[in-house]
Amino acid sequence: MAELDNLKKASAHAGPLPPKGSIPNISVDNLIFGLENGSLKVLLIRHNIDGKRKPWALPGGWIHFDEDLRDAAKRILHLHTGVEGVYLEQLKTFGKVDRLPFGRVATVAYYALVSTEKCPLIANDDRPDAMWCDIHDVPNLAYDHNEILDFGLKFLRHKIRHEPIGFNLLPEKFTLLELQDLYEAILDCTLDKPNFRRKMLKMKLLESCNEKQTGVAHRAANLYRFDAEAFEKLSSQGFSFEF
Amino acid sequence: MAELDNLKKASAHAGPLPPKGSIPNISVDNLIFGLENGSLKVLLIRHNIDGKRKPWALPGGWIHFDEDLRDAAKRILHLHTGVEGVYLEQLKTFGKVDRLPFGRVATVAYYALVSTEKCPLIANDDRPDAMWCDIHDVPNLAYDHNEILDFGLKFLRHKIRHEPIGFNLLPEKFTLLELQDLYEAILDCTLDKPNFRRKMLKMKLLESCNEKQTGVAHRAANLYRFDAEAFEKLSSQGFSFEF
Numbered sequence: 225m226a227e228l229d230n231l232k233k234a235s236a237h238a239g240p241l242p243p244k245g246s247i248p249n250i251s252v253d254n255l256i257f258g259l260e261n262g263s264l265k266v267l268l269i270r271h272n273i274d275g276k277r278k279p280w281a282l283p284g285g286w287i288h289f290d291e292d293l294r295d296a297a298k299r300i301l302h303l304h305t306g307v308e309g310v311y312l313e314q315l316k317t318f319g320k321v322d323r324l325p326f327g328r329v330a331t332v333a334y335y336a337l338v339s340t341e342k343c344p345l346i347a348n349d350d351r352p353d354a355m356w357c358d359i360h361d362v363p364n365l366a367y368d369h370n371e372i373l374d375f376g377l378k379f380l381r382h383k384i385r386h387e388p389i390g391f392n393l394l395p396e397k398f399t400l401l402e403l404q405d406l407y408e409a410i411l412d413c414t415l416d417k418p419n420f421r422r423k424m425l426k427m428k429l430l431e432s433c434n435e436k437q438t439g440v441a442h443r444a445a446n447l448y449r450f451d452a453e454a455f456e457k458l459s460s461q462g463f464s465f466e467f
Numbered sequence: 468m469a470e471l472d473n474l475k476k477a478s479a480h481a482g483p484l485p486p487k488g489s490i491p492n493i494s495v496d497n498l499i500f501g502l503e504n505g506s507l508k509v510l511l512i513r514h515n516i517d518g519k520r521k522p523w524a525l526p527g528g529w530i531h532f533d534e535d536l537r538d539a540a541k542r543i544l545h546l547h548t549g550v551e552g553v554y555l556e557q558l559k560t561f562g563k564v565d566r567l568p569f570g571r572v573a574t575v576a577y578y579a580l581v582s583t584e585k586c587p588l589i590a591n592d593d594r595p596d597a598m599w600c601d602i603h604d605v606p607n608l609a610y611d612h613n614e615i616l617d618f619g620l621k622f623l624r625h626k627i628r629h630e631p632i633g634f635n636l637l638p639e640k641f642t643l644l645e646l647q648d649l650y651e652a653i654l655d656c657t658l659d660k661p662n663f664r665r666k667m668l669k670m671k672l673l674e675s676c677n678e679k680q681t682g683v684a685h686r687a688a689n690l691y692r693f694d695a696e697a698f699e700k701l702s703s704q705g706f707s708f709e710f
Contacts, residue, residue, distance in 0.1 A: 247492045250562075250573055289571050293562040317560045317575045319493075319536040328532050330493055332560045332573070386629060 246286035251331045252297040253284030253369070255315060255376040256307070258340035258356050259393050262405045264412070265340060265356040266373060268365070269304050272352060281366035282373070283354070284331060297334040305354045306346025310336045315376055323368045333372050337380065337410075339393045359412070384410050388429060391450040397433050399445040400424065429455050489529035494574045495540040496527030496612070498558060498619040499550070501583035501599050502636050505648045507655070508583060508599040509616060511608070512547050515595060523600070524609035525616070527574060540577040548597045549589025553579045558619055566611045576615050580623065580653075582636045602655070627653050631672060634693040640676050642688040643667065672698055 242248055256267035271278040283304040287296040294312055302308045312334040319330030345354045357363075362373060383389055390406045404420050424430060431451045436444035485491055499510040514521040526547040530539040537555055545551045555577040562573030588597045600606075605616060626632055633649045647663050667673060674694045679687035 247571055247573075249490050249492050287562075290564055292564055293560065293573065314559055316557055317536065319530075319575065321533055321535055328490055330490075330536065330575070332562065 242286035245288055245290075247289055249327075249329055251284055251286055251329050252293060252300060253282045253318075253331045253333045253372060254297055254301045254312065255282055255333055255335040255372060256301070256310065256343070257335065257337045257359075257376070257380060257410075258343065259337070259390075259406065259409055260340040260356060262409050264359045264409045266359055266362060267305060267307070267343075267345075268355055268357045268362075269351075270353040277353075279366040280357070280363050282333075282369045293332050294334065297332075304352055306348075306351070307343045310338055310343065312336050315372075315379060318368055318372055320368065331372075333376070335376050335380070337389060337393065381411055388450065388455055394450075397435065397447040397449055399437060399447060400430075401445060403430075403448075427458070429458065485529035488531055488533075490532055492570075492572055494527055494529055494572050495536060495543060496525045496561075496574045496576045496615060497540055497544045497555065498525055498576055498578040498615060499544070499553065499586070500578065500580045500602075500619070500623060500653075501586065502580070502633075502649065502652055503583040503599060505652050507602045507652045509602055509605060510548060510550070510586075510588075511598055511600045511605075512594075513596040520596075522609040523606050525576075525612045526597070536575050537577065540575075547595055549591075549594070550586045553581055553586065555579050558615075558622060561611055561615055563611065574615075576619070578619050578623070580632060580636065624654055631693065631698055637693075640678065640690040640692055642680060642690060643673075644688060646673075646691075670701070672701065 242251075254267070258265040258267060267283060268280045269283045270280045283301050285296075285300040285303070287293060291299070294314070297312050298308070298310075301310065301312070313336065315333040315335040317330055317332045321328065323329070323331075340356050345356070347354070359377070362370070364370065365373065380389075384407065390410060391403075393406060394402055400421050403424065404415055404417065407420070408415055429451055430448040431454075433447040433449055435447045437447060438444065485494075497510070501508040501510060510526060511523045512526045513523045526544055528539075528543040528546070530536060534542070537557070540555050541551070541553075544553065544555070556579065558576040558578040560573055560575045564571065566572070566574075583599050588599070590597070602620070605613070607613065608616065623632075627650065633653060634646075636649060637645055643664050644660075646667065647658055647660065650663070651658055672694055673691040674697075676690040676692055678690045680690060681687065
């Protein structure tokens with residue numbers, strides 16, 4: 225009976241148990257950043273419980289006992305939004321004592337940066353509402369989800385100065401202006417055009433395609449592609465984007 | 468009774484419950500790197516249970532229901548080794564399905580880089596064995612602790628190329644050779660001396676003290692101090708140590 229008492233105590237502390245087969249006291253949340261027409265967005269969902277709309281939140285949930293953490297994050301992202309094929313990286317675990325009103329749950333946050341175009345949200349009757357929300361228009365979110373978002377945004381902005389994480393969101397051949405638009409969206413600032421070009425080319429991460437844009441009304445710009453091999457080399461030495 | 472059944476089920480999956488007042492299914496582990504005479508070490512402990520020596524492990528344990536994650540990590544580090552006053556940063560959460568033989572537990576790993584001299588291990592009858600183990604001599608550790616160590620080591624080596632995380636381990640005034648020793652210990656390689664000096668000085672993170680070493684048998688070297696203000700500025704722009 226001592227064990228059962230212990231068990232009850234744990235449950236009382238932990239609040240409502242997760243569904244059968246899921247681990248109590250630990251969850252996952254997904255922070256999915258999306259780029260859309262030069263704007264940075266974040267993927268939010270809103271559950272409808274008994275006809276009552278809950279606050280907007282990051283798509284998250286409980287982990288099955290037989291499931292690795294990242295697999296749980298992937299499953300839940302698809303379950304709630306229909307989004308799949310996204311490479312999720314662990315961001316940080318948030319576990320403050322009072323982060324949830326109903327008990328003690330630490331959440332392992334995963335993040336990704338995607339092109340919204342390639343990650344359509346698929347609604348169905350079992351899914352909560354979902355939207356790509358502009359980063360400037362994020363409402364008060366459930367629990368500590370605004371804190372997770374703020375942390376993730378700082379992390380992303382720091383990371384993009386050290387790693388070419390945004391390049392995979394561009395077409396294979398892109399102009400320097402397209403690249404600058406991407407950096408400006410993520411960093412939420414205006415970069416000096418000649419300075420950006422000079423520094424970006426100096427890093428030798430871009431290879432000229434010796435081709436120009438076609439079908440544009442304005443003067444056609446040169447096209448570049450990302451040189452993955454050069455990046456590998458630079459990356460192993462440690463480098464950063466200086467602009 | 469459904470709730471109780473659920474509870475039992477969770478417990479069966481989770482294996483032995485942690486002590487009363489602690490959260491099931493989640494723990495913390497501390498990866499404490501120490502520098503000692505130009506060598507990189509890691510802090511390990513070995514529990515003695517019923518007179519039986521367990522494998523060496525990272526100092527870790529269960530989290531109290533009323534305790535934040537980092538506070539738990541700090542408490543457990545002190546509990547097992549006597550080490551205190553260390554600034555712990557979250558590294559990553561390890562949560563593979565089968566990482567522990569007795570049930571499903573995800574562990575939030577914290578790390579720090581310290582000078583072993585400033586973190587003496589204090590033995591007492593309630594504490595497990597503890598040692599600063601040279602990074603080249605680490606034995607097979609308990610559970611997935613070798614994996615946590617490998618991840619942390621890669622993380623540290625990446626980080627030290629972007630942030631001056633080792634400077635606080637040096638005396639306030641130090642020589643370039645002392646600085647190079649520190650980098651060589653962490654990166655586990657030999658750096659070219661003229662190259663290291665040239666690149667380090669070029670970054671303008673070091674301020675000359677206009678003083679030389681005293682009381683040395685060899686030719687006295689110039690002393691430098693770390694320029695925190697210059698680092699702040701560089702850091703906000705994103706920079707890296709290039710050597």
